[in-house]
Amino acid sequence: QVQLQESGPGLVKPSATLSLTCSVSGGSISGYYWSWIRQPPGKGLEWIGYMYFGGTTNYNPSLKSRVTISIDTSENQFSLHLSAVTTADTAVYYCTRDWATGYSSGWYYFWGQGTLVTVSS
Amino acid sequence: DIQMTQSPSSLSASVGDRVSITCRASQSISTYLNWYQQRPGKAPKLLIYAASTLQSGVPSRFSGSGSGTDFILTISSLQSEDFATYYCQQSYSIPHTFGQGTKLEIK
Numbered sequence: 001q002v003q004l005q006e007s008g009p010g011l012v013k014p015s016a017t018l019s020l021t022c023s024v025s026g027g028s029i030s031g032y033y034w035s036w037i038r039q040p041p042g043k044g045l046e047w048i049g050y051m052y053f054g055g056t057t058n059y060n061p062s063l064k065s066r067v068t069i070s071i072d073t074s075e076n077q078f079s080l081h082l083s084a085v086t087t088a089d090t091a092v093y094y095c096t097r098d099w100a101t102g103y104s105s106g107w108y109y110f111w112g113q114g115t116l117v118t119v120s121s
Numbered sequence: 122d123i124q125m126t127q128s129p130s131s132l133s134a135s136v137g138d139r140v141s142i143t144c145r146a147s148q149s150i151s152t153y154l155n156w157y158q159q160r161p162g163k164a165p166k167l168l169i170y171a172a173s174t175l176q177s178g179v180p181s182r183f184s185g186s187g188s189g190t191d192f193i194l195t196i197s198s199l200q201s202e203d204f205a206t207y208y209c210q211q212s213y214s215i216p217h218t219f220g221q222g223t224k225l226e227i228k
Binding site: 107 | 122153155157163164165166167170171176208210211212215216217218219220221222
C-alpha cells in the first residue's frame with residue numbers, strides 16, 4: 001500500500017522559504033500526479049499545486065508566483081517550496097497522490113498524515 | 122476559480138438518522154465532483170468521486186448524486202464513526218477547489 005510522509009521544519013520565519021519533502025513508500029513515484037494541499041488551523045482545504053513525474057506542473061494562481069514543486073525520482077520523493085511566507089501561510093500541509101495513472105483525475109486518494117508549519121518570528 | 126459552496130455549514134443529527142449535505146458550484150462542472158470525510162487531526166479520506174461513484178471500501182450508506190452545479194452527499198443511516206467534517210471538491214478545472222466544509226455533529 002502506498003504511504004506518504006511529510007517532513008520539514010515546523011517553524012518558519014516571515015519572508016523566508018518554506019520547504020517540505022514528501023517521501024513515498026510502497027509504490028513508485030513514476031506515472032502519477034503528486035500534489036500539495038494545505039489547511040490553515042480550523043479552516044478548509046486549499047489546493048497548492050501538482051507535478052507529474054514527467055515534469056508537468058500546475059499551480060494555484062493565488063500562489064503561483066511563490067510556489068515550486070519538484071520531484072526526485074531517484075529518492076522516490078517530491079518537494080514543496082513556498083517563498084516569501086507570511087503568517088497567512090501557517091497551515092497543515094498535506095502531500096497527496098492522485099488516484100489515476102498517467103493523468104490528473106483530481107481524486108486525491110493517498111494522503112500523508114500532514115505536517116503543521118507555523119510562520120512566526 | 123470555481124467557487125464551491127456547501128450547506129449547511131454544520132449539522133446536528135443522531136445515530137440512525139438520514140442526512141444530506143448540499144454542494145453548489147459557481148459554474149457547471151458536469152460530474153467532476155468529489156466528496157471527502159475528515160476526522161479531527163486526520164487527513165481527508167476520499168469517499169465518492171465523479172459525483173456518485175463510491176470509493177472502494179466506503180460503506181454503502183454513503184451515496185452521492187448530482188451534475189452540473191448542484192450535488193448532494195447522503196448518509197442513509199448515521200453511524201457513530203460518521204461524525205466528522207465533509208468537504209466537496211471540484212476536479213473540473215485548475216485550481217481544484219474545495220467547499221468550506223460541513224461539520225456533522227452528534228445531537
